[in-house]
Amino acid sequence: MMINIDVVKQLTTFSFEFKQMVPCQGVTAILGVSGAGKSTLINLINGLIKPDQGKISLNDVTLVATKQNIFVPPEQRNIGTVFQDALLFPHLRVIKNLTYGAKNINRQKFDEIINVLNINHLLKRYPAMLSGGEKQRVAIGRALLTNPKLLLMDEPLSALDMPRKKELLNYIDTLVNEFKVPIIYVTHNINEVKRIANYVVILEQGKLLTYGDTHNILQSDYLKEWL
Numbered sequence: 001m002m003i004n005i006d007v008v009k010q011l012t013t014f015s016f017e018f019k020q021m022v023p024c025q026g027v028t029a030i031l032g033v034s035g036a037g038k039s040t041l042i043n044l045i046n047g048l049i050k051p052d053q054g055k056i057s058l059n060d061v062t063l064v065a066t067k068q069n070i071f072v073p074p075e076q077r078n079i080g081t082v083f084q085d086a087l088l089f090p091h092l093r094v095i096k097n098l099t100y101g102a103k104n105i106n107r108q109k110f111d112e113i114i115n116v117l118n119i120n121h122l123l124k125r126y127p128a129m130l131s132g133g134e135k136q137r138v139a140i141g142r143a144l145l146t147n148p149k150l151l152l153m154d155e156p157l158s159a160l161d162m163p164r165k166k167e168l169l170n171y172i173d174t175l176v177n178e179f180k181v182p183i184i185y186v187t188h189n190i191n192e193v194k195r196i197a198n199y200v201v202i203l204e205q206g207k208l209l210t211y212g213d214t215h216n217i218l219q220s221d222y223l224k225e226w227l
Protein backbone atom coordinates (compact mmCIF):
# COMPACT_ATOMS: atom_id res chain seq x y z
CA MET A 1 0.00 0.00 0.00
CA MET A 2 1.65 3.16 -1.23
CA ILE A 3 0.77 6.66 -2.22
CA ASN A 4 2.96 7.86 -5.01
CA ILE A 5 3.12 11.61 -5.50
CA ASP A 6 5.03 13.56 -8.13
CA VAL A 7 3.48 16.98 -8.60
CA VAL A 8 4.15 20.63 -9.31
CA LYS A 9 1.75 23.42 -8.36
CA GLN A 10 2.49 27.13 -8.58
CA LEU A 11 1.32 28.90 -5.41
CA THR A 12 1.33 32.61 -4.67
CA THR A 13 4.70 32.69 -2.92
CA PHE A 14 6.53 29.65 -4.31
CA SER A 15 6.21 26.63 -6.51
CA PHE A 16 5.07 23.54 -4.60
CA GLU A 17 7.13 20.60 -5.85
CA PHE A 18 6.79 17.23 -4.20
CA LYS A 19 8.04 13.85 -5.34
CA GLN A 20 7.94 10.96 -2.89
CA MET A 21 6.43 7.52 -2.37
CA VAL A 22 4.85 7.32 1.07
CA PRO A 23 3.70 4.03 2.60
CA CYS A 24 -0.02 3.93 3.14
CA GLN A 25 -0.03 2.33 6.56
CA GLY A 26 -0.18 3.56 10.13
CA VAL A 27 0.12 7.30 10.63
CA THR A 28 2.27 9.56 8.45
CA ALA A 29 2.71 13.05 9.86
CA ILE A 30 3.21 16.04 7.57
CA LEU A 31 5.21 18.54 9.55
CA GLY A 32 6.15 22.08 8.57
CA VAL A 33 5.86 25.68 9.66
CA SER A 34 2.84 27.76 8.76
CA GLY A 35 2.72 28.28 5.00
CA ALA A 36 5.12 25.41 4.17
CA GLY A 37 2.47 23.76 1.98
CA LYS A 38 0.98 21.11 4.27
CA SER A 39 -2.66 21.82 3.42
CA THR A 40 -1.71 22.09 -0.24
CA LEU A 41 -0.32 18.55 -0.15
CA ILE A 42 -3.46 17.24 1.58
CA ASN A 43 -5.74 18.96 -0.91
CA LEU A 44 -3.75 17.68 -3.88
CA ILE A 45 -4.29 14.14 -2.55
CA ASN A 46 -8.02 14.52 -1.91
CA GLY A 47 -8.63 16.34 -5.19
CA LEU A 48 -9.63 19.77 -3.88
CA ILE A 49 -6.60 21.16 -5.72
CA LYS A 50 -5.39 20.19 -9.19
CA PRO A 51 -1.64 20.10 -9.80
CA ASP A 52 -0.27 22.07 -12.76
CA GLN A 53 1.74 19.02 -13.71
CA GLY A 54 2.33 15.53 -12.43
CA LYS A 55 0.66 12.42 -11.11
CA ILE A 56 -0.69 10.91 -7.92
CA SER A 57 -1.61 7.29 -7.43
CA LEU A 58 -2.97 5.40 -4.44
CA ASN A 59 -2.20 1.67 -4.31
CA ASP A 60 -1.59 1.69 -8.07
CA VAL A 61 -4.88 3.42 -8.85
CA THR A 62 -4.19 6.62 -10.75
CA LEU A 63 -5.95 9.62 -9.19
CA VAL A 64 -4.27 12.32 -11.23
CA ALA A 65 -2.09 12.19 -14.33
CA THR A 66 -1.98 15.55 -16.07
CA LYS A 67 -0.31 14.19 -19.22
CA GLN A 68 -3.11 11.68 -19.78
CA ASN A 69 -5.72 14.21 -18.69
CA ILE A 70 -6.82 11.99 -15.79
CA PHE A 71 -8.40 13.70 -12.81
CA VAL A 72 -10.54 11.54 -10.54
CA PRO A 73 -13.03 13.84 -8.75
CA PRO A 74 -12.72 14.04 -4.93
CA GLU A 75 -15.89 12.07 -4.19
CA GLN A 76 -14.64 9.11 -6.26
CA ARG A 77 -11.22 8.86 -4.62
CA ASN A 78 -12.13 6.76 -1.55
CA ILE A 79 -10.27 9.25 0.58
CA GLY A 80 -11.75 10.84 3.70
CA THR A 81 -10.67 14.25 4.97
CA VAL A 82 -11.06 15.76 8.43
CA PHE A 83 -10.35 19.50 8.54
CA GLN A 84 -9.31 21.84 11.38
CA ASP A 85 -12.88 22.72 12.13
CA ALA A 86 -15.38 19.90 11.83
CA LEU A 87 -17.43 21.02 8.86
CA LEU A 88 -20.78 19.68 10.02
CA PHE A 89 -24.14 20.71 8.58
CA PRO A 90 -25.68 22.90 11.30
CA HIS A 91 -29.27 22.08 10.35
CA LEU A 92 -28.80 18.30 10.52
CA ARG A 93 -28.69 16.13 13.62
CA VAL A 94 -25.49 14.20 14.30
CA ILE A 95 -26.95 10.97 12.92
CA LYS A 96 -27.75 12.67 9.59
CA ASN A 97 -24.36 14.35 9.52
CA LEU A 98 -22.74 10.94 10.00
CA THR A 99 -24.63 9.22 7.23
CA TYR A 100 -24.55 12.11 4.77
CA GLY A 101 -22.79 11.02 1.60
CA ALA A 102 -22.16 7.46 2.79
CA LYS A 103 -23.64 4.72 0.65
CA ASN A 104 -24.69 1.26 1.89
CA ILE A 105 -23.85 1.76 5.53
CA ASN A 106 -23.18 -1.51 7.25
CA ARG A 107 -25.00 -1.56 10.59
CA GLN A 108 -22.24 -3.41 12.39
CA LYS A 109 -19.58 -1.03 11.09
CA PHE A 110 -21.74 1.96 12.06
CA ASP A 111 -22.05 0.61 15.62
CA GLU A 112 -18.32 -0.06 15.84
CA ILE A 113 -17.45 3.43 14.69
CA ILE A 114 -19.81 5.23 17.04
CA ASN A 115 -18.61 3.07 19.92
CA VAL A 116 -14.92 3.65 19.27
CA LEU A 117 -15.51 7.39 18.95
CA ASN A 118 -17.96 7.40 21.87
CA ILE A 119 -20.63 9.40 20.08
CA ASN A 120 -23.66 7.13 20.70
CA HIS A 121 -25.19 9.59 23.12
CA LEU A 122 -24.82 12.49 20.67
CA LEU A 123 -26.72 11.10 17.69
CA LYS A 124 -29.87 13.15 18.18
CA ARG A 125 -28.16 16.46 18.88
CA TYR A 126 -27.53 19.29 16.49
CA PRO A 127 -23.90 20.42 15.97
CA ALA A 128 -24.52 23.62 17.96
CA MET A 129 -25.09 21.39 21.00
CA LEU A 130 -21.65 19.75 20.75
CA SER A 131 -18.24 20.72 22.14
CA GLY A 132 -15.29 21.14 19.76
CA GLY A 133 -13.91 17.70 20.59
CA GLU A 134 -17.31 16.06 20.10
CA LYS A 135 -17.70 17.78 16.72
CA GLN A 136 -14.31 16.48 15.60
CA ARG A 137 -15.26 12.94 16.66
CA VAL A 138 -18.44 13.21 14.57
CA ALA A 139 -16.40 14.52 11.61
CA ILE A 140 -14.00 11.58 11.96
CA GLY A 141 -16.96 9.18 12.20
CA ARG A 142 -18.47 10.62 9.03
CA ALA A 143 -15.20 10.23 7.15
CA LEU A 144 -14.79 6.62 8.34
CA LEU A 145 -18.33 5.67 7.32
CA THR A 146 -17.44 6.25 3.68
CA ASN A 147 -14.97 3.31 3.98
CA PRO A 148 -11.95 5.38 2.95
CA LYS A 149 -8.77 3.69 1.78
CA LEU A 150 -6.94 6.65 3.29
CA LEU A 151 -7.89 9.22 5.91
CA LEU A 152 -6.42 12.72 5.71
CA MET A 153 -6.42 14.87 8.82
CA ASP A 154 -5.51 18.54 8.48
CA GLU A 155 -4.57 19.79 11.94
CA PRO A 156 -7.58 18.10 13.52
CA LEU A 157 -6.67 19.20 17.05
CA SER A 158 -5.91 22.86 16.43
CA ALA A 159 -9.27 24.16 17.62
CA LEU A 160 -9.19 22.13 20.86
CA ASP A 161 -7.86 22.83 24.33
CA MET A 162 -5.07 20.68 25.78
CA PRO A 163 -7.21 18.08 27.62
CA ARG A 164 -9.39 17.68 24.51
CA LYS A 165 -6.32 17.35 22.30
CA LYS A 166 -5.09 14.47 24.44
CA GLU A 167 -8.49 12.86 24.43
CA LEU A 168 -8.85 13.06 20.65
CA LEU A 169 -5.34 11.66 20.15
CA ASN A 170 -6.41 8.62 22.17
CA TYR A 171 -9.42 8.18 19.91
CA ILE A 172 -7.24 8.49 16.81
CA ASP A 173 -4.88 5.87 18.22
CA THR A 174 -7.73 3.49 18.81
CA LEU A 175 -9.18 3.90 15.35
CA VAL A 176 -5.81 3.23 13.72
CA ASN A 177 -5.64 -0.03 15.67
CA GLU A 178 -9.30 -1.03 15.27
CA PHE A 179 -10.00 -0.07 11.68
CA LYS A 180 -6.48 -0.23 10.25
CA VAL A 181 -7.17 2.84 8.17
CA PRO A 182 -3.97 4.59 7.07
CA ILE A 183 -3.83 8.24 8.12
CA ILE A 184 -1.93 11.22 6.78
CA TYR A 185 -1.87 13.71 9.60
CA VAL A 186 -0.95 17.38 9.18
CA THR A 187 0.46 19.15 12.20
CA HIS A 188 3.02 21.68 13.31
CA ASN A 189 3.20 20.13 16.74
CA ILE A 190 6.18 17.89 17.40
CA ASN A 191 4.49 16.30 20.42
CA GLU A 192 1.67 15.03 18.24
CA VAL A 193 4.26 13.59 15.87
CA LYS A 194 6.01 11.78 18.72
CA ARG A 195 2.72 10.54 20.04
CA ILE A 196 1.08 9.02 16.96
CA ALA A 197 3.24 9.09 13.83
CA ASN A 198 5.02 6.09 12.31
CA TYR A 199 6.48 8.16 9.47
CA VAL A 200 7.23 11.84 9.07
CA VAL A 201 7.34 14.08 6.01
CA ILE A 202 8.86 17.52 6.63
CA LEU A 203 7.95 20.30 4.23
CA GLU A 204 9.76 23.60 3.84
CA GLN A 205 8.73 26.31 1.38
CA GLY A 206 6.73 23.86 -0.71
CA LYS A 207 9.53 21.29 -0.99
CA LEU A 208 10.22 17.98 0.70
CA LEU A 209 12.93 18.60 3.29
CA THR A 210 13.12 15.03 4.50
CA TYR A 211 11.08 11.89 4.91
CA GLY A 212 11.56 8.81 7.07
CA ASP A 213 10.35 6.81 10.03
CA THR A 214 9.60 8.81 13.15
CA HIS A 215 12.42 7.35 15.21
CA ASN A 216 15.06 8.35 12.66
CA ILE A 217 13.58 11.76 11.97
CA LEU A 218 13.39 12.58 15.68
CA GLN A 219 17.08 11.83 16.03
CA SER A 220 18.08 13.81 12.96
CA ASP A 221 19.21 17.43 12.81
CA TYR A 222 16.12 18.41 10.83
CA LEU A 223 14.08 18.81 13.97
CA LYS A 224 16.57 20.82 16.02
CA GLU A 225 14.62 24.03 15.77
CA TRP A 226 11.40 22.22 16.73
CA LEU A 227 12.60 20.71 20.00
Ligand SMILES: Nc1ncnc2c1ncn2[C@@H]1O[C@H](COP(=O)(O)OP(=O)(O)OP(=O)(O)O)[C@@H](O)[C@H]1O
Pocket (backbone or CB within 6 Å): 010, 011, 012, 013, 032, 033, 034, 035, 036, 037, 038, 039, 040, 041, 049, 188
Ligand atom coordinates in the same frame (compact mmCIF):
# COMPACT_ATOMS: atom_id res chain seq x y z
N1 LIG B 1 -4.90 27.49 -4.05
C1 LIG B 1 -3.82 28.25 -3.85
N2 LIG B 1 -3.30 28.99 -4.84
C2 LIG B 1 -2.21 29.76 -4.67
N3 LIG B 1 -1.55 29.84 -3.50
C3 LIG B 1 -2.01 29.14 -2.47
C4 LIG B 1 -3.17 28.32 -2.57
N4 LIG B 1 -3.39 27.73 -1.36
C5 LIG B 1 -2.42 28.19 -0.54
N5 LIG B 1 -1.59 29.03 -1.18
C6 LIG B 1 -0.37 29.65 -0.64
O1 LIG B 1 0.60 28.62 -0.60
C7 LIG B 1 1.37 28.64 0.60
C8 LIG B 1 1.20 27.32 1.36
O2 LIG B 1 -0.08 27.26 1.96
P1 LIG B 1 -0.62 26.00 2.79
O3 LIG B 1 -1.98 26.34 3.26
O4 LIG B 1 -0.47 24.78 1.98
O5 LIG B 1 0.41 25.96 3.99
P2 LIG B 1 0.32 25.17 5.39
O6 LIG B 1 1.66 24.59 5.62
O7 LIG B 1 -0.83 24.25 5.39
O8 LIG B 1 0.08 26.37 6.42
P3 LIG B 1 -0.74 26.40 7.82
O9 LIG B 1 0.05 25.59 8.80
O10 LIG B 1 -0.73 27.86 8.16
O11 LIG B 1 -2.11 25.86 7.56
C9 LIG B 1 0.89 29.88 1.35
O12 LIG B 1 1.80 30.89 1.06
C10 LIG B 1 -0.49 30.15 0.77
O13 LIG B 1 -0.79 31.52 0.82
